[in-house]
Every structure is written in C-alpha cells, then in structure tokens.
Amino acid sequence: MKSGSHLSIWFFTGLCLGVNGALIFATGIYETFHPPVNKVVLYDLHANVWWGGVLLILGVFFSLRFSPARERSRMAGKTDPHTS
C-alpha cells in the first residue's frame, strides 16, 4: 500500500482520527465548564473528554508514524544500493 512517493492509508487514518479526536476532546472540555441544558444519559462520565483524548492520541501516533516525510526517508533507505 506504500510505494514510492505514495501516501500511506495509515497516514489518512491518523489524520481522520486525530482531527475528530481533537474536536471531540475540545467539545468535551468546553461542556465540562458549560454544561448543556439537555444532557445525554450518563453525561457525568464525560465520555467526550476521554474518548476524544483516546482518538487524538491514536491519530497523532498514526500521523507521525506514517507521515509523508518519514515514508520518503524509509523508501529512500530501501532503494539506496549501499543500504540494501
């Protein structure tokens, strides 16, 4: 799934999880200090804070691990005759 200069699917996955996680986490923090009028069931567990946090961490990990720059250097290392 990764060849030459192609972006990895895992990079897109990390981007998606990271952006969504950041948005949900930030919303959860905001709601903690400004509770909504109509609360969902089990609101007190603040699921959006910890679930958003988990997604954000996963997203950052995938994005960095499979970032285009890192992929480029990995592919360059693979094709370098001195290192193969």
Place this chain on the structure above:
Amino acid sequence: MNPALLMFSGSTLVHLSPVDLVIIVFYFALVLGIGLYLKGQANTGEDFFMAGREMTAWVAGLAFLSANLGSLELMGWAGNSYKYGILAAHWYWIGAIPSMLFLALVMMPFYYVCKTHSVPGYLKLRFGEGAQTISSISFAFMTVLMSGINMYAMAVVMKVVLGWNMHFSIWVSAGTVAVYVALGGLRSAIFNEVLQFFLIWAGALLIPILGLIEAGGWHGLQAKILQNLTALNVPNPGSYTHLWSTLGNFNNNPMGINWAGIVFGLGAVIAMGYWTTDFLVVQRVLAAKDLRSAELAPIIGAAFKMCVPFIVILPGLLGLALLRDPQGHLLRLVPANIAWSPAGQAQGLHGYDEVLPLMLARYCGPGLLGLGITALIAGFMSGMAGNVSAFTTVWTYDIYGTLIDKNATDEFKVKMGRWITVIGVVVSIGTAYIAAGAPSIMDYVQALFSFFIAPLFGTVLLGMLWKRATPAGGWTGLLAGTLSSVGMYTWVKLDPTAVRYVALSMDAQDQAQNMFRALWCCSICVIVTVVVSLLTRPKPDSELKDVVYGLTPIPKVEHVSIFHSPVFWGTVVAVAFVILQIIFW
C-alpha cells in the same frame, strides 16, 4: 410511494451542533481528497480494477471485512438483534468465521494462482462462458440492488436522527461515492474502506460501553431483558440472550428456526457462499500482493468479525433492556412498515432498524454524535462503493469483455470502468426506492443472497474440488439452483402456508425461510451439476490446470516463523470462535 420516502416532517431525535457538522463535512472532504489523490494511480486496468495487486495482508483484510460492514450491516443487524435477540450473532460467528477460514486456507490458492479478475472470471476458466454469463449477470443485478439498499439505509439514518429529506441524502451521498470510485477505482474504494473501519469502531464502540455501564453489566442486561419481555407477554423471553440452547425446536426461539437451519442453511451454505464466492468481498483479497497475504487477509478479517457483535448485536439487546419513551414507559419498536405508516408516524413509533440511531442519541452529545453519524455515513459510503466497484469490474470484464467486445483495449476498459461506475450509482439510486418497500432491510438482503449466492457456492466448490464436473453440468446446475430459489420464494409469497414445506415449520420467520431456501437451492445446484456432469464429456486435464484441486500446483509459501503462518492464525481464530459459542450457549 412508501411513506418513508416522503419528506420527514415530524420531530427528530437530535439536532446537530456546529462541531458535529464540522466532523461530517471533514469526512466528505477527506474521501473526496483521497479520490483526487489516487486518480493518478489508476491508469491501467490492473490499477483501476485490482488496485495494482499490491495490498498488504492488513489492508486487504480490513477492506475485506469493511466491504461487508456498511451502515446496512450496522443498522440492519442491530435491528435484527432487537427483533430476534442474540440469535442474530450467529450471522457474525457461525455465519462468517468458518467460511472465512475456509476461503483463506482452502479456496484462496485457486483464486490467486489462476490470476482471475473476478469470480465469474474463474467460472469462465473452469466451466466456460455459460456459467460465467449466468453468474456475472446475476451478480451485477445483486450488486446494484445491494448498493441501493445501502443508500436507503443511509437515508433512513438521516431521516430518523436529523430529519433530513431522504431524497437529499440519497443523491448527495451517491454523488460523492460516484466521484471517488470513478476517480481512483478499487484502490480508492479500499482506502475508504480502511478509513471507514476505524471510523465505525471510533463512532460505535461507546454505545455498548456506556450501555453496559447503565444496564449493570451483562447479567444486569439479561435480567432487564427478561423483565421487560415478560411484562410485554413476549413468548420465550429467556431465549433472547441464549445462542444455542433454544435451537432444539422451531417454536422455542423468536426466529422460528432450529439448529439445522443455522448450521446447514446459514453456516454451510449462505455463509460459505457469501464469504467465498461473493466477488464484492473476494475482490479485496485478490488485490493482495502475494499468496501469503491473500491467505492472511481473510483470517485478519475473521478475527475482527468476531468482535463486531459488540458494536452491532449488543446495542440491539441494550435497546430491548433500556429504551423508554418520553413518558418513561417501555419503548417497543415495531416493523418498519408499521412505524412509517401515517398512523405509526402520528403515534411516534420507531422501526426495528432505528434502534442503533436511538441508542446513539441516548449517549452521544455534541462531537460524539457527529462522529457516530459520520461512522454510519462512512459505512454507507463503503458498502455502496464496494458494490459499485465490484459491479464495474464484473461488467467490464465478464459482461462487456466477454459478450460484447472481446478485443477491448486496456485503456478502453479503464475509461469504461469510470463511466460504468457513474451509471451503476444512478441505477442503484433507483433500487434504493425499491428497498424502501421491504419491512426489514436484512430480510430483504438475505432473500437476495439465497437467490444468487447459495447456488453459486455449489458450482464454485464442485468446480474447484471435482475435476469430473463439466461445463454443461456447471451452468445447468447454477441455473437450476437460482431458478429453484426464486421459485420457492414466489411459492411462499403466493401461498404463505407453503412455508411448512420450504422451511419445515409454520413458525419460520423470514430469516429462517431464507436459510432453508438457501440449503435446498444449493443442494439442487449440486445434484443437477453432478447428474449432468456424469452424462456429459469432461474437459481434458490439460484444460483444468490451475483451476482444479489435484491439477493445480500450489506455490509454496516461503519459510516463515509460526507467527507469520496463516495456518497458525487460522487455528487461533477457530479456537476463539469455539470459546465464544460456549460462553453464550
């Protein structure tokens, strides 16, 4: 027109906040961006239709699973678990795991070695153009129907949760799928399927976690279901949380089925047929970069498939235990045709298939709600894109390339693939309106499987394992199996008492009828194939090389450690499967 297709004017479950809308819009932008990015990598037929055959085992395995894990799957099976209880989990366990392992370890080498572009393409190599034509036309018909059902499921979510107009949802989502598949082909579909896999887990996993906390764990859930169903005078209330112990008799469980229907109809025919011969899922594995990856991919898919009931079946059971109306009374969901009738709408009734959105609205506030809705949208997109990309391949190679123009160039096929993608989406939109007339989405889908997939499994299996099977036997068996399935379905529709012959019991519900119909039509296919083959001249061995067991040299998988061995991981998955059956017996 079905009332469901009229503009929904009643109250909605939730209202999206700006952050929810941002999450949804970001998803649409991302998938379209991926399609545009991949356009430059889909220039040849091998790239466009087979994703260059360069997928790793993980990517192929997740795409293999995700192609089946659409919003149809999520909503339909959550609805079925509300309707039938934990029996619905059979479709994830015995109705998937053994057949996925069988595909990986027994059938995959044949598909991979003969380098076919499609399952009908394999039938052409094995049985000639007769079987290929029947299979490709029925498959093309089925995929556009399935694509439409996915579209319809999506529109239901939008209607129920957000109050969006169903026509708007269908056309906007269909347009997006058409653009990204037409641009990037199978590679684009696979990219989005992997993305969707993560989105579905991210968006849906909270429901069972929070639901179990609210219900007091699994035992609390069981007690609440028993209490609620007893209060509603539902027969056999205890059977809703037991997987096997109520299958001794047809009338001891809510599905009206016995163990033979589950084991032989579902496990041995429907599941084997779907997971080993439905090109929609097999196409993902054929895109693997080598044989070991192609064998590992279905095993990886099977491992995750075993976990899917946690986010699909459990929410349905939680709905039985926890859902209440605004007055605090127990909420009882009803068949969709009742819920969406004018009277049902006036009373504020909800259909079975709405249980997942109802649970989503129960626990998810701003942000999480947007993610949950995005997961359902992604599931829809993926389910539809999977069907459309498979349809495009079968049309281009097995219908156009075989029946209309055998000398079409590779460049022309890619161009045709892009146009057929758009046309397939447009036809699917029409079928979405047909799906709206079915009382329960999954019952409708299972009926389609029993028409086309069950007999196909008989034909492919005999073709791979019995070299005496002849071309005449292959296509006549396939035709007889398909016609007999449609015939039995029509018979029961015209005379409902015929169900006692077709499904062996008057208590048999739609799902049970589908299981037994599949069993009979596959048996008819096998018998006709065997009899006709014995009466006709077989192909010489030289023409069966690479397509039949015993005449196909299977490439040796390079020496790998046990932790990279498909057989080892297949065994691990099989043991986990058995343990789950015992736990939920």
